Amino acid sequence: MTIPQHPDLCIDLHCHSTASDGALSPSELLKRAAERGVTHLALTDHDTIAGLAGARSEARLHGITLIPGIELSCQWKGRTIHIVGLDFDDQDERFLAALARQNDNRWARARTIADRLSRLKVDDLLDQATAVAGGDVPGRPHFAEVMVQCGIVRNPAQAFKRYLGNGKPGDVKAFWPELPEVVQWISGAGGVAVLAHPRKYQLTATKLRDLVKDFSRAGGRGIEVSTSGQSSGDLGFLAELCRREGLLASQGSDFHFPGAPWCELGKIMKMPDGLEPVWHHFKAPVGLPSPI
Helix, strand or coil: CCCCCCCCCCEECCECCCCCCCCCCHHHHHHHHHHCCCCEEEECCECCCCCHHHHHHHHHHHCCEEEEEEEEEEEECCEEEEEEEECCCCCCHHHHHHHHHHHHHHHHHHHHHHHHCHHHCCCCHHHHHHHHCCCCCCCHHHHHHHHHHCCCCCCHHHHHHHHHCCCCCCCCCCCCCEHHHHHHHHHHCCCEEEECCHHHHCCCHHHHHHHHHHHHHCCCCEEEEEECCCCHHHHHHHHHHHHHHCCEEEEECCECCCCCHHHCCCCCCCCCCCCCEHHHHCCCCCCCCCCC
């Protein structure tokens, strides 16, 4: 199912490349997006815009409109929350300085993960995970891949179940800035802050409403109503939450790697009617009638 808000548009505002924890390079990602009919794409790698330059050149080749994007990690009441930034100025000096600090945070987190997993007796675990990440900051998926290569686990899913998932030794969350600060980074660079995949935080309905209210008070402008791996019930709940709080509606596949049909590029459940799409509020609005 592709985006139905306009018959000629397929808009995917959440995906990842090898610049963070995706399996495809930015150019490979854009090729795949083109094959699947995506017309507008936001590359939202975790805490980095390193993939944007390569994505831009490939987007031009395929006639895809690339929206500057990023997925930033932050803290809210002791929980890790992800905020997608869209349509920001990727040359804004204050924004780039904030990303540099976030990169330092990611390295501190990676070192802590490696320390906590030292009991596995894997030689140079951090170096190996960094190599898997292509020399960039390794995340939990990269540590999982090293565990598979070393024969500690059979597959990445087992690595997360035993060592890296929520509550396990490698689940490190303590290095992120608070939610209002991250929202300000995005809005200060002229972008739109969007709460990523709200149902994936395993919050009760009451706590999720509290999160959305705090996010809105901080200057957040949208929430992802339609994203991968959610039920029709989740879709309806998030649509109503979006309407109630007067927020913009966003959507994205959260694509990371090929072979997972539930999170394929451009494959997104139809958003319910009566929502205001975030892409209507980009600097170059998408899908609005041309002024007469």
